[in-house]
Amino acid sequence: MAQNDEGKEKRKIKATGRMKEIMTSYYIDAKTAEQTGKKVAWITSGGPVEPLIAMDIIPVYPENHGAMIGSSKMGVDLCLKAEEMGYSSDLCSYARSDIGCAPVSGGPIGGLPKPDMLVCCNNICGTVLKWYEVQARYFNIPLFILDTPFTHVGFSAEAKNYVKRQILEYIGFLENATGKKFDHDRMREVGKLSLEGQRLWQAVLDMAVNRPSPLSAFDAFFHLALIVTLRGTQQTVDYYKLLLDEMQERVSQKIGAVANEQYRLLWDNLPIWYRMKWLSDKFAAENACLVADTYTTAWCGSMKYIREDDFLDTMAEGYSRIYLNIGVDQMADQVIAMAEKYAVDGIVMHSNRSCKPYSFGQYDIQRIVAEKTGIPTLMIEADMVDARNFSEGQVETRIEAFIEVLKGKRRTLEK
Amino acid sequence: MKIHEDFSKIIHDPYGYAANLNDEKKIVGTVCSYVPEEIILAAGATPFRLFGSFEKTRLADAHLQSYGCSLAKGVLEDALAGKLDFLDGVVFTHTCDTMQRLSDIWRINVKDIFHLDVILPVKLDTESARAYYRDVLQTFRVELAERLGVTISDDDLRRGIVASNRIRRAFGRIYDMTAQAPGILQGEELYMLDRAGMMMERNRFADLIEETANKLSENVTNHTGASAPKRIFLEGGICNYPDIFNIIEESGGVVAGDDLCTGFRYFSGLVDETNPDPILAIADRYIRRISCPAKHQGTTVRGERLVEMARERQAQGVVFFLLKFCDPHAFDYPYLRDTLEKAGIPVLMVEVDDPLQGEGQLRTRLEAFMEMI
Ligand code: SF4
Ligand code: SF4
Numbered sequence A: 001m002a003q004n005d006e007g008k009e010k011r012k013i014k015a016t017g018r019m020k021e022i023m024t025s026y027y028i029d030a031k032t033a034e035q036t037g038k039k040v041a042w043i044t045s046g047g048p049v050e051p052l053i054a055m056d057i058i059p060v061y062p063e064n065h066g067a068m069i070g071s072s073k074m075g076v077d078l079c080l081k082a083e084e085m086g087y088s089s090d091l092c093s094y095a096r097s098d099i100g101c102a103p104v105s106g107g108p109i110g111g112l113p114k115p116d117m118l119v120c121c122n123n124i125c126g127t128v129l130k131w132y133e134v135q136a137r138y139f140n141i142p143l144f145i146l147d148t149p150f151t152h153v154g155f156s157a158e159a160k161n162y163v164k165r166q167i168l169e170y171i172g173f174l175e176n177a178t179g180k181k182f183d184h185d186r187m188r189e190v191g192k193l194s195l196e197g198q199r200l201w202q203a204v205l206d207m208a209v210n211r212p213s214p215l216s217a218f219d220a221f222f223h224l225a226l227i228v229t230l231r232g233t234q235q236t237v238d239y240y241k242l243l244l245d246e247m248q249e250r251v252s253q254k255i256g257a258v259a260n261e262q263y264r265l266l267w268d269n270l271p272i273w274y275r276m277k278w279l280s281d282k283f284a285a286e287n288a289c290l291v292a293d294t295y296t297t298a299w300c301g302s303m304k305y306i307r308e309d310d311f312l313d314t315m316a317e318g319y320s321r322i323y324l325n326i327g328v329d330q331m332a333d334q335v336i337a338m339a340e341k342y343a344v345d346g347i348v349m350h351s352n353r354s355c356k357p358y359s360f361g362q363y364d365i366q367r368i369v370a371e372k373t374g375i376p377t378l379m380i381e382a383d384m385v386d387a388r389n390f391s392e393g394q395v396e397t398r399i400e401a402f403i404e405v406l407k408g409k410r411r412t413l414e415k
Numbered sequence B: 001m002k003i004h005e006d007f008s009k010i011i012h013d014p015y016g017y018a019a020n021l022n023d024e025k026k027i028v029g030t031v032c033s034y035v036p037e038e039i040i041l042a043a044g045a046t047p048f049r050l051f052g053s054f055e056k057t058r059l060a061d062a063h064l065q066s067y068g069c070s071l072a073k074g075v076l077e078d079a080l081a082g083k084l085d086f087l088d089g090v091v092f093t094h095t096c097d098t099m100q101r102l103s104d105i106w107r108i109n110v111k112d113i114f115h116l117d118v119i120l121p122v123k124l125d126t127e128s129a130r131a132y133y134r135d136v137l138q139t140f141r142v143e144l145a146e147r148l149g150v151t152i153s154d155d156d157l158r159r160g161i162v163a164s165n166r167i168r169r170a171f172g173r174i175y176d177m178t179a180q181a182p183g184i185l186q187g188e189e190l191y192m193l194d195r196a197g198m199m200m201e202r203n204r205f206a207d208l209i210e211e212t213a214n215k216l217s218e219n220v221t222n223h224t225g226a227s228a229p230k231r232i233f234l235e236g237g238i239c240n241y242p243d244i245f246n247i248i249e250e251s252g253g254v255v256a257g258d259d260l261c262t263g264f265r266y267f268s269g270l271v272d273e274t275n276p277d278p279i280l281a282i283a284d285r286y287i288r289r290i291s292c293p294a295k296h297q298g299t300t301v302r303g304e305r306l307v308e309m310a311r312e313r314q315a316q317g318v319v320f321f322l323l324k325f326c327d328p329h330a331f332d333y334p335y336l337r338d339t340l341e342k343a344g345i346p347v348l349m350v351e352v353d354d355p356l357q358g359e360g361q362l363r364t365r366l367e368a369f370m371e372m373i
Helices: A002-011 A016-031 A050-054 A062-071 A075-085 A093-104 A127-139 A157-178 A184-209 A217-223 A225-229 A234-252 A273-285 A308-320 A328-341 A362-373 A392-414 B005-012 B014-021 B037-042 B070-080 B097-109 B127-148 B154-180 B187-199 B202-222 B242-250 B278-288 B301-312 B327-342 B359-372
Strands: A040-043 A058-060 A117-121 A143-146 A263-268 A288-293 A346-352 A377-382 B027-030 B046-049 B089-093 B114-118 B230-236 B253-260 B317-323 B347-352
Touching: A016 A058, A016 A217, A016 A225, A016 A234, A050 A058, A050 A157, A050 A184, A050 A308, A062 A075, A062 A093, A062 A225, A062 A273, A075 A093, A093 A127, A117 A127, A117 A157, A127 A143, A127 B327, A143 A157, A157 A308, A157 B127, A184 A217, A184 A225, A184 A234, A184 A288, A184 A308, A217 A225, A217 A273, A217 A288, A225 A234, A263 A328, A273 A288, A273 A392, A328 A362, A328 B097, A346 A362, A346 A392, A362 A377, A362 B097, A377 A392, B005 B014, B005 B187, B005 B202, B014 B046, B014 B187, B027 B037, B037 B046, B037 B127, B037 B154, B037 B278, B046 B187, B070 B097, B089 B097, B089 B127, B097 B114, B114 B127, B127 B278, B154 B187, B154 B202, B154 B253, B154 B278, B187 B202, B187 B242, B187 B253, B230 B301, B242 B253, B242 B359, B253 B301, B301 B327, B317 B327, B317 B359, B327 B347, B347 B359
Parallel strands: A040 A058, A040 A117, A117 A143, A263 A288, A263 A346, A346 A377, B027 B046, B027 B089, B089 B114, B230 B253, B230 B317, B317 B347
Antiparallel strands: none
């Protein structure tokens, strides 16, 4: 028993403490922005934050807030609040909990700091457009929409033109909102830091190719916060260097995220925030490690389109071609590439009632992956924040049955 | 007034109608009122709006989860079941998240006919969006011509525009008359006209609808206005239920106007026939037209225009039809409700799903609403 505890202690990621510090001071900064005279912009998770950083505007992420609400199990209450206001319970629970939260300053941190402006990029979904319209009316503040045309099969020349023009409009919007000129030199710096942060984050995730994997998707969900919120800052670069060092150290000492890694799995879709611990224990108990996921890589997946020396101009394409803004067949290709890269035995798909753009098409991805690779998939029906859509008994049974399938496959292989 | 029997025929057997028509015409399936039908007409083909037939969706269930709207599922089901084999191709436009994915799923699973995406801008209130809108339609024109093996000249486009405008003008007249003398057409008949106008060969339809408008205008002067039913304006998305119109009328209401995806929104606004750039003229109509909630014309425009429309039609109440799992409409509902109520217009919300459930309850709610307003 004592030995077991010791192993557990060894497996804890040490950088976690630093991460909490950074996030706490970031939220304090944001919450006191009014006193310090800084502007606050709410921005969607897939939106281009770099120009905000370059303008010294504090970016705040309602989706990150949604995740915190989910993790602290306050989602159902706030969703109910939105439903009382007339929002259907079938809408995205990030949106519902944030909309429900605003008038009551509820949630784990007493509500988000009030925004001076809103920046909505629809590269992740159409939901954010409607959600930001709601908040623009509620707070009565300007809304900028960066419209990134969907890239079913490719990114057309006209779409590229359109997004590029909007990047200039975005800058004009920020200049208006702050009364300051945009500093292009500063932007170049921020662009470099952003790319460096993304590379480091990808390098951290890449560590999972090792056996045992030094980190799990559950760790990635947690350590993701900085690449989302503070992309483009030195702080983020420093932090991911620290984390990468630790991961390398773990690899050399063969410290795995899961004590006895037997099965390696790939997670698809958003986390189930209110059940992270339960799920992580559940899989660990089956000696299964979720080594990678399609969600946390979304913040560095389109790096290839961005040029370091010309960030502003090339980000139009980078931001338009992110994971959720591409066709289902391209998503399937990426899932297969990840499955191969991380050498997984199975895929766990979270069919997430809240997120239609992420979830519709999963059945086809499942089929394509099976046809091309033979890798089996487990489909879990749930919701990322609204715990009313989670059935523990059902999920538990399905996970156990899935592990049995993997065991059976392995036995046949060994014969 | 009795409407022409061709209207009811096509409503009762749309696919049979299309299969026949297909002997002489190419047919292009559409899923949304944003598909630029003038361009399809210019190519000599007939745009045919798909609604899905509302049966069991066994095949579609293998591709779309239970939380997809019944429109998406119904359309996919029919495609997978081979019921849409009369189509030469299908055109998707960028509206909601469900449509995006439906387009992908269709493209991957339904072979043999062409598939095109028209990836429209989501915001409609900037110059750059307008330029992009034009570019996208121009690309569509080229791609469609290629798929159909034709060329589309500017004159072809102008002919397409004239045909669509004829239909829109006639509908404009009809809607004005029903507002002025509600009851001259039953709600269900209006529903049939709307639907037929999205499926029938358009020249034929234009003749018939003009004839209908003319006949109605004779009636409208003689109309005495029955027992003063309550004037209702309908707002919402897809409405596949002719029964709802009957229920409204039986509850003491009359439909004085609508802003439904499958109703007047489809026909509202004309394309400028004098614009030397016909593609830009088509884009401009969509940019100015009352928008679908999946598009952005400003944060308060939909509310303002809805109040305006309801007032114009002298509506005593607005009934929302929200299709279950339809996100864009569900997001706008609370704000539209509040805006209407602030303007003193009472609101009733009805959530509908396929098949229509709880008809008795729906009737009771509508009756109570009619009494209240
Ligand atoms: S619908 Fe999906 S992508 Fe959009 S905000 Fe909700 S969870 Fe995020
Ligand atoms: S707009 Fe609504 S009805 Fe239309 S496809 Fe999307 S979810 Fe379905």
